[in-house]
Amino acid sequence: MPKTPEEAVEYVKQNKIEWIDLQFTDLPGRLQHVTIPASDFTVEGIKEGFGKLDGSSIKGFTTIYESDMVLSPVLETLTSLPWSPSVARVLTKVYWGGGRGRFERDPRYIAETAESTLSAEGYVSYYGPELEFFLFDRVDLDVKTPQQGTGYKITAREAPWNGGGGYVIRYKEGYYPAPPVDQLMDVRLDIIQTLTKHFGFIIEAAHHEVATAGQGEIDFRFSTMVETADKLQTLKYVIRNVASKYGLVATFMPKPMFGDNGTGMHTHFSLWTKNGKNLMYDPNDEYAELSQTGRYVIGGILAHARSLSAIVSPTVNSYRRLIPGFEAPVYVAWSKGNRSAVIRVPSYYKGMEKAKRIEYRAPDPSTNPYLAFAAIAAAAFDGVKKKIDPGNPVDTNIYHLTPEKRKELGINELPRSLDEALDELESDNEFLKPIFNSSILETYIDLKREESRTLQMYPHPMELYYYLDV
Known part of the structure; x- marks a missing residue:
């Protein structure tokens, strides 16, 4: 280049x-x-x-x-x-x-500021987002006369409701089926070949995801903050354009359909020194080879997890995804391999310094990556600076714990709506201020408040099903 x-x-x-x-x-x-x-x-x-x-x-x-x-x-x-x-x-x-x-409200500028702030303290942060998406054959929207009602219809070749062309992917059974059950492998291959040949990507994996109806994931090699955000915007751009070539509609909407997994963007994060030492790694730690600095990183993100939600889960639709039972995080906790916690410490390998990182599971693809990565860095840095302890890991399915047991373990919940998340961001944003100027924070909150107010005015189609006879 x-x-x-x-x-x-x-x-x-x-x-x-x-x-x-x-x-x-x-x-x-x-x-x-x-x-x-x-x-x-x-x-x-x-x-x-x-x-x-x-x-x-x-x-x-x-x-x-x-x-x-x-x-x-x-x-x-x-x-x-x-x-x-x-x-x-x-x-x-x-x-x-x-x-x-x-x-000052250029999102890329915020990520550049975050990168410079960390660099001044001797740190470099790395990011590896796992971008999920859906490839639909068609989406029909009826919004011409919203006063008379709204609706939509999804057509997807793999979905049970469309017959699958002989094969279907059942709800929650889309993880790794081989072709011809996976009917979109060729499209994903075209996407990743375009990325590698024309945009300089190093692709680590591409596969079908858990949901039916064409859910996929593409993972690329981790990099520094601004470069990763640039690549994520490029990845979404390429996915949309290649999908369009096949007559498909690519969407990064967090929860486009009922009854199956939504679309997340689990983000891997690690903190290094500028001379190449991974500060997250401790080979003598028996639990997860995680250093004390790594625990402070987790402590900072957990301490600010509820306010971070307004940035990393930034749409009204994001909170349709963040519900129990669909592999989406709901509870503010951490663990080694527990996917019901908002942070897990991947432990595929032992004794590998370069592989030690955390996976923050709250973000979804509707987020602005420049803001999301900068906010994650700000929370992590706050944890390191203040030595925030994350508490003990929770190595059990948190969805199955009683409210009393969760309270006993000190497990809080993520916000259940965008408005609740924005309330948290308004009350907990000091940790962002070394990076996020007041102008962008105020404008961002105003935009998201207006988005939430607008959608609150529209009755949901299912409300007629439940309430027409009240």
Whole structure:
């Protein structure tokens, strides 16, 4: 990938690129873009940035009276698009117009700030998100007349309700079935080949996930905070575009259907020194080869788990997923291998320093990865700085414990709604303030409050089923 403006211009010339797609991420986490002629993508243009953005039209950005903004390319992300070879896309940083400096509500800026903050303390953090998603054949929405009712219909070739073309995947039985029962392997292969050949990814695994109706997962090699967030946005972008080529609809919605597992984004996290020592690892620890620093990392994330929910589980729909019985975390606890806890310590191997990390199971793919990874780092760093003890691990199925036993063990619950999570974030955000400026926190909370209020106004279709005769 190009690293200098001169290399970038040469790349465009050699690959006969005609158009440059400038991409950036809005505050809720959606990828946005504007396309410019390749002739404008000069060394001078790259250095100055491209004044092509009306920030007042982007969610969470700015107002109509200060809307001129500049996009500065992140040249390492420049690559031609295999589905449109005359176009190259590049991720960008967002700046205020008029030479006023970096835009403080650019989500990528928050992740950059988090990375710099940790670096100043001598730390490097690594992330490995496990991105789950659904590939549906069709989704029909009826929202034309919401006053008369709303509804949707999902068509999915593997699903029991669509017959499966001879094979079906039963509810909760989608984990690792071989083709032809897994009818979407070829699509996933196309996705990962596109990622490796054109976007520089190292793929570790791709497979069908637990749910029926086309649930999949793609895992790529862990990396540092900003790079991993960039890759996650790229991964979602590629999944959507390759799926569209096959006439499929890719969705990262946390809970698109009733009765089966939702879509998570379990995030692996480790904290290292800048000279390459894994601070999470202690070969003398008998429980999980986890160091005291690793325990403090867990302590920080557990201490702030309820407020973190507003960032890592950021939609009303996220809380349809966070319910018992569907492999989604509900309880604030940690363990070595217990998937009913919000944090587990993977222990596939023994004696491997590079493999020691934690898996934080609360995030889902609707999160903004730049904000999510920065918030996880802030909570972990707070735990290390304050030496927050996480308590004892819980090595039992927490779903099966009585409320009395959970209380005895000091096991708290995650929020059950977005509003509850936002309440927690408003009361517990001091740990974020070295990284998250007040402007982005206030704007983010306002946006999410409005989202929650809007959805509360719409009766759910199942409410008619349950309450029509009251």
